Amino acid sequence: MPYNIVVLAKQVPDTKKITGKAMKDDGTVNRAALPAIFNPEDLYALELALSIKDAHGGSVTCLTMGPPPAAELLRDALYRGADRVALVTDRRAAASDTLATSYILSCAVRHAGPFDVVVCGRQAIDGDTAQVGPQLAEKLGIPQVTYVEAVKDLREGSITVRRSTDHGVEVLKGPLPILLTVTDKAHEPRYPAMKRVMKYKKAATAGEARSAGKQAPAGDLVIEEWNLDTIGADLQRCGMAGSPTKVKRIQAIVLAGSGHKEIRPDPEGIEGLVHELIEDHTIG
Numbered sequence: 001m002p003y004n005i006v007v008l009a010k011q012v013p014d015t016k017k018i019t020g021k022a023m024k025d026d027g028t029v030n031r032a033a034l035p036a037i038f039n040p041e042d043l044y045a046l047e048l049a050l051s052i053k054d055a056h057g058g059s060v061t062c063l064t065m066g067p068p069p070a071a072e073l074l075r076d077a078l079y080r081g082a083d084r085v086a087l088v089t090d091r092r093a094a095a096s097d098t099l100a101t102s103y104i105l106s107c108a109v110r111h112a113g114p115f116d117v118v119v120c121g122r123q124a125i126d127g128d129t130a131q132v133g134p135q136l137a138e139k140l141g142i143p144q145v146t147y148v149e150a151v152k153d154l155r156e157g158s159i160t161v162r163r164s165t166d167h168g169v170e171v172l173k174g175p176l177p178i179l180l181t182v183t184d185k186a187h188e189p190r191y192p193a194m195k196r197v198m199k200y201k202k203a204a205t206a207g208e209a210r211s212a213g214k215q216a217p218a219g220d221l222v223i224e225e226w227n228l229d230t231i232g233a234d235l236q237r238c239g240m241a242g243s244p245t246k247v248k249r250i251q252a253i254v255l256a257g258s259g260h261k262e263i264r265p266d267p268e269g270i271e272g273l274v275h276e277l278i279e280d281h282t283i284g
């Protein structure tokens, strides 16, 4: 039986390849100094979705929310095997925290059409909260399984997956539709296929085509571009208005390699360390 699978993927700064000053003087991230990449665990999410399609048929839709350059991530998704891609982009979505982001993504998933499985990465390497997947499942009103490593079985109406926990692995069965968040212990992502690269390098959003002075692409070369009105989002739940998180202070922390403290490997040394960690609220 074929399945409609939706993958949520985020374009993130590559923190391993800093080409300039990573932070601006105002404490915000200097995105110009950090090349943008496919969030690593989202590649595993895409792979899991493609492997479901390979085994059962169906279609894989990849959605991302971000500024116009995030269309590059969607071309990459097409190179790897996605059937349909859409960029959710709107200035009114700026400053969205995870609550607003997951709300906007829930509207986008619904707008994309009927779905059986929604797949997210466990965590994005920039925001790093791992909140968006679980919040999205709540907003879609569907069950979720987090930290998924593999799909063990999929048949009409239900899916069985393996997930890892701090204490080992669990095998869980759940009803469809369902949301999974996937870790990098899942199957290695496939490489872009050369034939698909040759075809889909011409894929573009209408906005990209306009800026390049070209005709808007047609057919499966279209990268759909949706704004908050297209997906029917309530503006009060988007951007700053929909974000209860308030950033009090942003601080750049440089970890100096030189500072270290020796802890004696005896009960007094360990007790002193635990006491210190509780005092500075690292644990407690």
Ligand SMILES: Cc1cc2nc3c(=O)[nH]c(=O)nc-3n(C[C@H](O)[C@H](O)[C@H](O)COP(=O)(O)OP(=O)(O)OC[C@H]3O[C@@H](n4cnc5c(N)ncnc54)[C@H](O)[C@@H]3O)c2cc1C
Residues within 6 Å of the ligand: 008, 009, 010, 011, 039, 041, 042, 045, 063, 064, 065, 066, 094, 095, 096, 097, 098, 099, 101, 102, 105, 119, 120, 121, 122, 123, 124, 125, 126, 127, 128, 129, 130, 131, 132, 133, 243, 245, 246, 247
């Ligand atoms: C007050 C506040 C203001 C902010 N303002 C901005 C801002 O102006 N601009 C900005 O870029 N960020 C902003 N952020 C960060 C933004 O909230 C997060 O980047 C976003 O909500 C995703 O959270 P995360 O990175 O922790 O993702 P996680 O929860 O770690 O991501 C888990 C998974 O969810 C999916 N996912 C997450 N985000 C997206 C996405 N955008 N598209 C598709 N799938 C996704 C992916 O599958 C990902 O692997 C702000 C955050 C706060 C708290």
